[in-house]
Amino acid sequence: MRSFLILLLFVSGSIFAQDKTLKLWPEKIPNSQTSSEKETQEKRGILWISKVQEPTMEVFLPVKQAATGQAVLIFPGGGYEGLAYDWEGTQIAKWLNTKGIAGIVLKYRLPNSKSVKTSYEAPLQDAKRAIRLIRSHADEWNIDQNQVGIMGFSAGGHLASTLGTHFNAEETVPQDSIRDINARPDFMILVYPVITMKKEFTHMGSRNSLLGKNPSEELVEEFSNEEQVQIDTPPTFLVHATDDDVVPVENSIQFYRALVDKNIDAEMHIYPEGGHGFALALDKGYLKTWTDRLSDWLQRQEENEDQE
Incomplete structure (x- = not known):
């Protein structure tokens, strides 16, 4: 019945509620310094954003009647040098809306920005702040605070997996009204993610941008x-x-x-072809059905929460 309702709303053109954009840090942005750098936005077939100065999150909500209560915070990729903002961001949020799921796109600071003091701290600071903001608006946005997940593409997948493994790490951000809200995501979706910083399998562009060209072994491990x-x-x-x-x-x-070794619920789909950066893969033959697998998995996460 719910699937029929969502389809009906989609066909009628009313599946999307009006989107909104929120600043992450209404006061001083932590780990920042004054510079002459300006944010740039270019259309390269996709919208490419670099040199982010003011981190924000753009919120896309399904209409209340279709909302499942789930929300997904999305981290576009771009090698930690820029953000493929629509390709791996806003179009993903709109697809999630067709499933009754809130999609929130994070425009996070990039570690190579001259306005950032400590490179590797800034993206994670923004990611934690965003998930706390989502939970602080849960009632207003028809979101279940226990069904807030994250989704990352490529280097955005590295940021997502960093949040999923470092959410309890010590922080150097100001105390305010949402600082103590839980920053642990309830689930993670990682799409062709950068995971390791070790040279054998890492993406060196992402590693160099995040950690510098000669990082310590401790940073590489972390x-x-x-x-x-x-x-x-x-x-x-x-x-x-x-x-x-x-x-x-x-x-x-x-x-x-690593997840299986810790008895963590994990599902992986490896396709023989598709290359890198396929996003929704709408022109990639049967690879485009990967989102069906994800939709099934998200419904399972919802059902598991209902049973607890």
Whole structure:
């Protein structure tokens, strides 16, 4: 019945509530410094955003009648040098809306920005802040606070897996009204993600942008997220293509093995072809059905929450 209602609303053109954009940090942005740098937005077939100065989240809500209570915070990829903002962001949020799920796109600060003091801290600071903001608006946005997940593509997948494994890490951000809200995501969706910072399988562009060209072994270990999985790491869905020549499929395989070793609910789909950056894969033959697998998995997460 719910699926029929969602389809009816979609066909009638009313599935999307009006979107809104919120600043993450209404006061001073932590870990920032004054610079002459300006944000840039370019249309390269996709909307490419770089040099982010003011991190924001853009909220896309399904109409109340269709809402499942789930929300997904989306981290677009771009090698930690920019954001493929519509390709791996807003169009994903709109697809989630067709499933009755709130989609929230994070425009996070990039570590190579001259306005950032400590490179590797800024994206995670923004990610934690965003998930807390979502939970603080849960009642207003018809969201279940226990069904707030994250989704990351490529380097955005590294940020997502960092949040999923470092949500309890010590923070250097100001105390305010939402600072103590739980930052642990309830589930993770990782799409052709960068996971490791170790040279054998990492994406070197992402590593260099995040950690610098000569990072310490301690930093490499800390941000190699296959090494950081704990028993409270959230349930995870992974999808990757074997022929990905940008981010090796071993990134997903290593993370999946780490999850299974900790008895964490994990589902992985590896396709023989698809390359890198396929997003919804609408022009990729049967690979485009990966979103059907995700839809089934998200419904399972909802059912598991209802049973608890």
